[in-house]
Amino acid sequence: MTPDAPGALPRSFHMTGTSSFLDFLAAHDPSLLPTGRHLPAGEVPAAPHATTIVALTFDGGVVMAGDRRATAGPMIASRHIEKVFPADEYSAVGIAGTAGLALELVRLFQLELEHYEKIEGSLLSLDGKANRLATMIRGSLGLAMQGLAVVPLFGGYDLDRGVGRMFSFDVTGGRYEETDFHAVGSGSVFARGSLKKLWWPGMNASDAVRTAVHALVDAADDDSATGGPDTLRRIWPVVATVTASGYLRVEDEALARTVAEVDAIRRAEGDPR
Amino acid sequence: MTMPFYVSPEQLMKDRADYARKGIARGRSVVVLAYDDGIAFATENPSRALHKISEIYDRIAFAAVGKYNEFENLRVAGVRYADLRGYSYDRSDVTARGLANAYAQTLGTVFTTESKPLEVEIVVAEVGASPATDQIYRLSYDGSVADEHGHVAMGGQAEHLSERLAERWSPGMDLAAVVRLAVDTLGAQVDGPDRTLEPTQLEVAVLDRTRPRRAFRRLAAPQLADLLGAPPDDTAAAGPGPSDPATTEG
Numbered sequence: 307m308t309p310d311a312p313g314a315l316p317r318s319f320h321m322t323g324t325s326s327f328l329d330f331l332a333a334h335d336p337s338l339l340p341t342g343r344h345l346p347a348g349e350v351p352a353a354p355h356a357t358t359i360v361a362l363t364f365d366g367g368v369v370m371a372g373d374r375r376a377t378a379g380p381m382i383a384s385r386h387i388e389k390v391f392p393a394d395e396y397s398a399v400g401i402a403g404t405a406g407l408a409l410e411l412v413r414l415f416q417l418e419l420e421h422y423e424k425i426e427g428s429l430l431s432l433d434g435k436a437n438r439l440a441t442m443i444r445g446s447l448g449l450a451m452q453g454l455a456v457v458p459l460f461g462g463y464d465l466d467r468g469v470g471r472m473f474s475f476d477v478t479g480g481r482y483e484e485t486d487f488h489a490v491g492s493g494s495v496f497a498r499g500s501l502k503k504l505w506w507p508g509m510n511a512s513d514a515v516r517t518a519v520h521a522l523v524d525a526a527d528d529d530s531a532t533g534g535p536d537t538l539r540r541i542w543p544v545v546a547t548v549t550a551s552g553y554l555r556v557e558d559e560a561l562a563r564t565v566a567e568v569d570a571i572r573r574a575e576g577d578p579r
Numbered sequence: 580m581t582m583p584f585y586v587s588p589e590q591l592m593k594d595r596a597d598y599a600r601k602g603i604a605r606g607r608s609v610v611v612l613a614y615d616d617g618i619a620f621a622t623e624n625p626s627r628a629l630h631k632i633s634e635i636y637d638r639i640a641f642a643a644v645g646k647y648n649e650f651e652n653l654r655v656a657g658v659r660y661a662d663l664r665g666y667s668y669d670r671s672d673v674t675a676r677g678l679a680n681a682y683a684q685t686l687g688t689v690f691t692t693e694s695k696p697l698e699v700e701i702v703v704a705e706v707g708a709s710p711a712t713d714q715i716y717r718l719s720y721d722g723s724v725a726d727e728h729g730h731v732a733m734g735g736q737a738e739h740l741s742e743r744l745a746e747r748w749s750p751g752m753d754l755a756a757v758v759r760l761a762v763d764t765l766g767a768q769v770d771g772p773d774r775t776l777e778p779t780q781l782e783v784a785v786l787d788r789t790r791p792r793r794a795f796r797r798l799a800a801p802q803l804a805d806l807l808g809a810p811p812d813d814t815a816a817a818g819p820g821p822s823d824p825a826t827t828e829g
Contacts, residue, residue, distance in 0.1 A: 312684070313680065313681065313684035314684035314685040315656045315660060315681050315684075319656035320652055322652065327659075327662055327666075330663075331663070334659075334663070414666075417662055417666055420662075421658065424633070424634050424635070424662075425658055427628070427630065427633075
């Protein structure tokens with residue numbers, strides 16, 4: 307093989323047969339992939355961890371919400387981190403676990419979907435996207451065994467079936483389709499308990515947004531690593547709906563009203579003890 | 580008998596250039612036109628799946644004429660170049676100029692070292708925040724680059740079409756006006772009367788600077804029919820060029 311001409315596009319760029327950005331990177335420069343790195347032995351210093359993500363289906367789509375807190379051990383590393391992202395136009399991904407790796411995973415996943423879309427000229431199916439994400443997580447199993455686990459929650463609008471669907475994952479790359487609602491992260495136990503009582507079939511988008519916020523508030527109530535809505539600094543959870551018209555992040559003004567509603571319900575019912 | 584005849588470098592390059600030019604001239608033309616809110620691309624292409632015009636990155640698009648397998652390979656390489664660069668640095672660091680340079684080196688290297696030049700001609704365009712910052716680069720089979728302003732025609736009758744565009748294109752035209760101009764121009768023939776192209780025979784796409792992130796958008800046949808059917812008076816502000824009796828009836 308002759309070496310690549312200087313300045314010209316390298317030979318690996320012309321390789322045919324794959325529409326995957328990950329496969330391309332693996333062939334071109336594996337060191338750019340999280341899986342291509344060698345980890346030194348030893349303890350990993352405290353790094354920010356992202357916490358609770360909830361998702362639930364409603365009539366015509368899926369809503370996903372995440373709190374804004376990241377913790378490093380007992381410290382609050384960030385009170386305005388964002389953990390819910392558009393994966394592409396018709397899907398959302400939320401992340402819990404080691405923040406740095408999770409954000410890199412999201413970036414790669416977004417790129418993977420967009421790359422496929424540009425090269426093929428069509429969107430991946432929702433199952434295809436979920437499988438792709440599962441493959442990426444499986445590739446990071448070595449990192450997970452060092453305590454650097456990333457656990458995403460993936461939800462989207464299935465254009466073929468016309469419904470909202472969601473998928474959870476484990477660190478070994480297991481992919482599980484969830485029905486109705488699901489939560490991941492440190493506060494997920496409390497959020498799931500909350501959703502179990504608050505979710506009902508056939509709810510509309512605004513009911514679903516309120517229920518998601520309610521679940522996050524319940525999680526923040528009992529889990530120190532989950533941040534509740536911060537009315538002092540006006541930091542609200544990231545809440546997004548995915549419907550036939552695509553990914554839409556709920557505006558801060560609307561969230562402020564929703565948080566006030568949820569607070570009012572709790573204030574009326576609540577006994578300070 | 581086995582000794583090859585001496586061929587002068589001039590003759591060798593000329594033969595290659597002629598070969599590439601012949602291949603390119605066989606294909607349908609592509610026109611690229613700047614308008615007030617972006618850059619429009621149009622070609623005659625009845626296929627809905629095999630595109631000549633494609634998205635490369637957020638603000639960058641690609642249009643090509645010539646051999647499909649050759650420009651498709653360049654397109655995929657361009658998408659990989661842009662995505663890798665955006666991943667390594669930042670999305671705002673991916674520029675049409677960088678991509679045009681990489682393409683130019685690739686085309687130039689193939690032209691001088693491979694047994695056959697690539698029979699393609701490419702436009703790489705990037706839409707900026709204002710018409711003044713739009714960039715359109717035209718690349719030839721031999722790796723030469725031209726920085727174009729306003730309008731480009733390439734393919735079969737590039738010269739003839741370029742003349743027509745130069746006569747009728749003006750800065751600040753709106754989308755309906757440039758699409759009409761593009762369709763008229765694509766229907767032009769050197770010998771014989773102009774043809775009228777139907778929306779279903781066309782592949783049209785735009786880089787729309789008003790869109791938030793990914794500026795590239797394809798215009799499907801119904802949208803095209805709407806644009807072409809729009810009354811000519813809404814282009815009054817666009818200057819003298821675009822009104823043409825041939826299209827107002829269809």
